[in-house]
Amino acid sequence: MADFTVRRTATTRWSDNDMYGHLNNAVYYQLFDAAINGWIIEHSGLDPVAAPSVGVVAESGCRYFEQVQFPQALEVGIRVARLGRTSVTYDLGLFPAGLPETAAVAARGRWVHVYVDRDTRRPVPIPDELRRLFESATG
Template identity: 45%
Template sequence: MTRARGAYPWHTALPTRWADNDQYGHLNNATYFSLFDTALTLWQIETGFLGETVDSPRFLVVENGCRFFQELRFPDLIHAGLRCGRIGTSSFTLELALFRGTSEEAAATGFFAQVQVDAQSHRPSPLDAPRRALLEAIG
């Protein structure tokens, strides 16, 4: 996974909080996943990727990961970048990067592999054309 800011087509700014620091004075490892999850969810809301009805498909995280390169800490302003790394029939992998301020190189990279499931059966279901287009737009 690349660390270059320009490789991620969608970005959002995420402030850190004092409570995010651990006893060593840098962001707790769990906070990195929280920042990734927040950025991913903001993109899904902003683009309409998430459905708004009880019958809308759901997206289950089936795998995730993180690689750390530099420490982040409060009061850093984090810029999260997002791109789609892989699109399958009913699954996709979103790749994320966390940048300190205006840095061009990520302090951490991560990914979330998700599977679309039917709201009633909870079985995998194929991605529809509009959602596939949204993923391709950040691929």
Template identity: 55%
Template sequence: MPQPQHLRADYRHFQPVTTRWHDNDLYGHVNNVVYYSYFDSAVNTFLIERGGLDIHAGQVVGFVVSSSCDYFASIAFPERIEVGLRVARLGNSSVQYELAVFKGGEDEACAAGRFVHVFVDRQSNRPVPIPDTLRAALEGLLVG
């Protein structure tokens, strides 16, 4: 069954990532679990830099409650990549991100995934509405 295309033009924000030596596995390519760290780093960098998320002392934190990834082509150290980011769904306390990994200069993704953040109160771990500054940043990534 053919995989759907995930094209660079379909994403709203790009986070550059430098692969690391230890990202490669024994097969000579980036191991599948490492893609999740790329996704997490791209999203959290965006939330910190554009949404004002205070990961150390803020009252609200984002918990990943669901994630998945599909792989189309290998990447390996020392490639420079970019993680494309967009928001598919923005709820009251949750957001569903869609992400894709692109080799530098390429239009088709090597991998594409999604994950869901639920924003919670740091003390109670109970869901809370997404703070206004974060919501405004996320709305800029919203598609469809």
């Protein structure tokens, strides 16, 4: 967890478990998406409904190492791995909450947002207020 500059809490839900009694693989993407966008909205003042540019997911991936299930409190670690002119790449870690900083990661994720004009859907430079936020989370 120490490798991640941003930490967000998450809680599993009963409906997240699959027939094998652990989180369905698709739920990890929902947790990552909520953590990233919650952090951006809370710390930049971004209004995702009215902003002239939006970050769209251009790439995502996840590697699974430990089982996660309901009920379980989690922490999502976020670190900006690459900051380009129009895109940002996040490294993500999913950890059971309350464990030491050295605890093993349950899952690792990668997420790329490309910022596009809301109307034309063409890439645009990352807005300055978001760029400052992303710079604060580089690792």
